[in-house]
Amino acid sequence: MPQEKNLSIQDVFDEIIRSKAEITKSIKASEANILLKLGALQERLEQVEKENSRLKEKLEILERNSKKKSLIVFGLNEEPRDISLGSISETLKSLLKVEIKDTDISDLYSLGGYPDLTFRQRGDNKILRKHLMEARAHSSTKSFIKGNILHIGQKSYTIKELKIAQLEREIGGEPNIGESVVEAESSASQIWSQPSSNREKHKVKTNQLRPALD
Secondary structure, three states: OOOOOOOOHHHHHHHHHHHHHHHHHHHHHHHHHHHHHHHHHHHHHHHHHHHHHHHHHHHHHHHHHHOOOOOOOOOOOOOHHHOOHHHHHHHHHHHHOOOOOHHHOOOOOOOOOOOOOOHHHHHHHHHHHHHHHHHHHHOOOOEEEEOOEEEEOOEEEEHHHHHHHHHHHHHHOOOOHHHHHHHHHHHHHHHHOOOHHHHHHHHHHHHHHHHHHO
Protein backbone atom coordinates (compact mmCIF):
# COMPACT_ATOMS: atom_id res chain seq x y z
CA MET A 1 0.00 0.00 0.00
CA PRO A 2 1.56 3.33 -1.11
CA GLN A 3 2.33 5.77 1.55
CA GLU A 4 0.33 8.97 1.54
CA LYS A 5 2.37 12.06 0.81
CA ASN A 6 1.96 14.61 3.48
CA LEU A 7 1.58 18.09 1.98
CA SER A 8 2.05 21.13 4.03
CA ILE A 9 -0.01 24.25 3.62
CA GLN A 10 3.01 25.88 1.99
CA ASP A 11 3.21 23.08 -0.58
CA VAL A 12 -0.48 23.52 -1.45
CA PHE A 13 -0.03 27.27 -1.71
CA ASP A 14 3.00 26.88 -3.98
CA GLU A 15 1.06 24.48 -6.24
CA ILE A 16 -1.78 26.97 -6.54
CA ILE A 17 0.68 29.71 -7.48
CA ARG A 18 2.26 27.50 -10.17
CA SER A 19 -1.12 26.53 -11.59
CA LYS A 20 -2.23 30.15 -11.64
CA ALA A 21 0.95 31.17 -13.46
CA GLU A 22 0.46 28.45 -16.08
CA ILE A 23 -3.17 29.44 -16.62
CA THR A 24 -2.23 33.12 -16.89
CA LYS A 25 0.49 32.28 -19.41
CA SER A 26 -1.94 30.19 -21.47
CA ILE A 27 -4.57 32.97 -21.44
CA LYS A 28 -2.04 35.59 -22.53
CA ALA A 29 -0.86 33.34 -25.36
CA SER A 30 -4.46 32.87 -26.50
CA GLU A 31 -5.12 36.62 -26.31
CA ALA A 32 -2.00 37.37 -28.35
CA ASN A 33 -3.07 34.83 -30.97
CA ILE A 34 -6.58 36.31 -31.13
CA LEU A 35 -5.21 39.85 -31.45
CA LEU A 36 -2.97 38.77 -34.31
CA LYS A 37 -5.92 37.21 -36.11
CA LEU A 38 -8.08 40.28 -35.48
CA GLY A 39 -5.33 42.53 -36.81
CA ALA A 40 -5.05 40.42 -39.96
CA LEU A 41 -8.84 40.47 -40.42
CA GLN A 42 -8.96 44.25 -39.91
CA GLU A 43 -6.21 44.77 -42.47
CA ARG A 44 -7.99 42.52 -44.94
CA LEU A 45 -11.30 44.32 -44.33
CA GLU A 46 -9.67 47.69 -45.02
CA GLN A 47 -8.20 46.33 -48.26
CA VAL A 48 -11.60 44.98 -49.31
CA GLU A 49 -13.28 48.32 -48.54
CA LYS A 50 -10.66 50.20 -50.57
CA GLU A 51 -11.06 47.78 -53.46
CA ASN A 52 -14.84 48.09 -53.23
CA SER A 53 -14.63 51.89 -53.38
CA ARG A 54 -12.21 51.69 -56.30
CA LEU A 55 -14.49 49.33 -58.22
CA LYS A 56 -17.54 51.52 -57.54
CA GLU A 57 -15.70 54.55 -58.86
CA LYS A 58 -14.50 52.60 -61.89
CA LEU A 59 -18.04 51.38 -62.57
CA GLU A 60 -19.35 54.93 -62.32
CA ILE A 61 -16.74 56.12 -64.83
CA LEU A 62 -17.47 53.23 -67.21
CA GLU A 63 -21.22 53.89 -67.06
CA ARG A 64 -20.73 57.58 -67.72
CA ASN A 65 -18.32 56.91 -70.58
CA SER A 66 -20.78 54.49 -72.14
CA LYS A 67 -23.33 57.33 -72.19
CA LYS A 68 -20.89 60.06 -73.22
CA LYS A 69 -22.11 60.07 -76.82
CA SER A 70 -25.74 59.73 -75.81
CA LEU A 71 -28.30 62.52 -75.97
CA ILE A 72 -31.38 62.20 -73.79
CA VAL A 73 -34.38 64.25 -74.88
CA PHE A 74 -37.17 64.75 -72.33
CA GLY A 75 -40.68 66.03 -72.90
CA LEU A 76 -41.32 64.79 -76.44
CA ASN A 77 -45.04 65.06 -77.10
CA GLU A 78 -45.05 62.01 -79.30
CA GLU A 79 -45.88 58.38 -78.87
CA PRO A 80 -42.85 56.04 -79.00
CA ARG A 81 -44.16 54.46 -82.19
CA ASP A 82 -44.29 57.88 -83.87
CA ILE A 83 -40.67 58.79 -83.06
CA SER A 84 -38.34 58.40 -86.02
CA LEU A 85 -34.85 59.43 -87.07
CA GLY A 86 -36.32 62.29 -89.03
CA SER A 87 -38.38 63.66 -86.15
CA ILE A 88 -35.46 63.36 -83.73
CA SER A 89 -33.11 65.08 -86.19
CA GLU A 90 -35.52 68.00 -86.52
CA THR A 91 -35.94 68.21 -82.74
CA LEU A 92 -32.18 68.26 -82.16
CA LYS A 93 -31.68 70.87 -84.89
CA SER A 94 -34.23 73.07 -83.15
CA LEU A 95 -32.84 72.57 -79.64
CA LEU A 96 -29.10 72.60 -80.36
CA LYS A 97 -29.07 74.94 -83.37
CA VAL A 98 -26.70 72.63 -85.24
CA GLU A 99 -26.96 70.74 -88.49
CA ILE A 100 -27.71 67.06 -87.86
CA LYS A 101 -28.23 64.39 -90.48
CA ASP A 102 -30.12 61.16 -90.01
CA THR A 103 -26.88 59.29 -90.67
CA ASP A 104 -25.25 60.99 -87.66
CA ILE A 105 -27.54 58.99 -85.36
CA SER A 106 -26.42 55.38 -84.88
CA ASP A 107 -29.13 54.17 -82.50
CA LEU A 108 -32.47 55.44 -81.29
CA TYR A 109 -34.23 54.22 -78.17
CA SER A 110 -37.35 55.09 -76.24
CA LEU A 111 -36.22 54.90 -72.63
CA GLY A 112 -39.62 54.80 -71.03
CA GLY A 113 -39.32 53.74 -67.41
CA TYR A 114 -35.86 52.23 -67.74
CA PRO A 115 -32.95 53.86 -65.89
CA ASP A 116 -31.05 56.17 -68.23
CA LEU A 117 -28.57 57.64 -65.75
CA THR A 118 -26.35 56.19 -63.05
CA PHE A 119 -27.56 56.24 -59.45
CA ARG A 120 -25.19 59.09 -58.54
CA GLN A 121 -26.18 61.10 -61.61
CA ARG A 122 -29.88 60.78 -60.78
CA GLY A 123 -29.19 62.00 -57.24
CA ASP A 124 -27.09 64.92 -58.48
CA ASN A 125 -29.70 65.91 -61.07
CA LYS A 126 -32.42 65.84 -58.42
CA ILE A 127 -30.46 68.28 -56.25
CA LEU A 128 -29.68 70.55 -59.21
CA ARG A 129 -33.31 70.67 -60.36
CA LYS A 130 -34.56 71.31 -56.82
CA HIS A 131 -32.34 74.37 -56.35
CA LEU A 132 -33.01 75.54 -59.91
CA MET A 133 -36.79 75.51 -59.34
CA GLU A 134 -36.38 77.34 -56.02
CA ALA A 135 -34.15 79.97 -57.61
CA ARG A 136 -36.63 80.54 -60.44
CA ALA A 137 -39.54 80.68 -58.00
CA HIS A 138 -37.91 83.45 -55.95
CA SER A 139 -36.26 85.51 -58.67
CA SER A 140 -36.41 86.58 -62.29
CA THR A 141 -32.61 86.26 -62.48
CA LYS A 142 -31.54 83.95 -65.28
CA SER A 143 -30.94 80.49 -63.83
CA PHE A 144 -29.89 77.33 -65.63
CA ILE A 145 -27.96 74.07 -65.27
CA LYS A 146 -24.89 73.38 -67.38
CA GLY A 147 -22.34 70.64 -66.91
CA ASN A 148 -23.56 69.60 -63.44
CA ILE A 149 -23.27 73.21 -62.25
CA LEU A 150 -26.14 75.48 -61.26
CA HIS A 151 -25.82 79.02 -62.60
CA ILE A 152 -27.83 81.82 -60.95
CA GLY A 153 -27.06 85.16 -62.50
CA GLN A 154 -23.29 85.65 -62.35
CA LYS A 155 -22.83 82.99 -59.67
CA SER A 156 -22.28 79.26 -60.14
CA TYR A 157 -22.68 76.41 -57.65
CA THR A 158 -21.27 72.88 -57.79
CA ILE A 159 -23.06 69.77 -56.55
CA LYS A 160 -20.84 69.74 -53.45
CA GLU A 161 -21.72 73.36 -52.61
CA LEU A 162 -25.43 72.67 -53.07
CA LYS A 163 -25.28 69.60 -50.82
CA ILE A 164 -23.52 71.61 -48.10
CA ALA A 165 -26.05 74.44 -48.43
CA GLN A 166 -28.93 71.96 -48.25
CA LEU A 167 -27.46 70.31 -45.14
CA GLU A 168 -26.94 73.68 -43.43
CA ARG A 169 -30.49 74.63 -44.31
CA GLU A 170 -31.88 71.43 -42.76
CA ILE A 171 -29.81 71.86 -39.59
CA GLY A 172 -30.06 75.59 -38.99
CA GLY A 173 -32.99 76.74 -41.09
CA GLU A 174 -30.75 78.82 -43.36
CA PRO A 175 -32.26 80.09 -46.64
CA ASN A 176 -31.48 78.08 -49.75
CA ILE A 177 -29.12 79.22 -52.52
CA GLY A 178 -31.88 80.81 -54.59
CA GLU A 179 -33.41 82.71 -51.67
CA SER A 180 -29.99 83.99 -50.52
CA VAL A 181 -29.21 85.37 -53.96
CA VAL A 182 -32.65 86.94 -54.27
CA GLU A 183 -32.49 88.57 -50.83
CA ALA A 184 -29.05 90.00 -51.57
CA GLU A 185 -30.04 91.29 -55.00
CA SER A 186 -33.25 92.82 -53.63
CA SER A 187 -31.44 94.63 -50.81
CA ALA A 188 -28.71 95.86 -53.13
CA SER A 189 -31.21 97.16 -55.70
CA GLN A 190 -33.11 99.05 -52.98
CA ILE A 191 -29.90 100.69 -51.76
CA TRP A 192 -28.70 101.78 -55.19
CA SER A 193 -32.12 103.23 -56.00
CA GLN A 194 -31.72 105.69 -53.09
CA PRO A 195 -29.98 109.08 -53.30
CA SER A 196 -26.18 108.97 -53.12
CA SER A 197 -26.25 110.58 -49.65
CA ASN A 198 -27.98 107.50 -48.27
CA ARG A 199 -25.75 104.96 -49.98
CA GLU A 200 -22.83 105.47 -47.58
CA LYS A 201 -25.12 104.57 -44.68
CA HIS A 202 -25.74 101.20 -46.26
CA LYS A 203 -22.18 100.52 -47.37
CA VAL A 204 -21.59 98.10 -44.52
CA LYS A 205 -24.83 96.29 -45.25
CA THR A 206 -23.93 95.67 -48.88
CA ASN A 207 -20.60 94.22 -47.78
CA GLN A 208 -22.44 91.94 -45.39
CA LEU A 209 -24.46 90.57 -48.28
CA ARG A 210 -21.37 89.23 -50.06
CA PRO A 211 -21.11 85.93 -48.11
CA ALA A 212 -24.63 85.07 -49.19
CA LEU A 213 -23.60 85.40 -52.81
CA ASP A 214 -20.17 83.75 -52.58
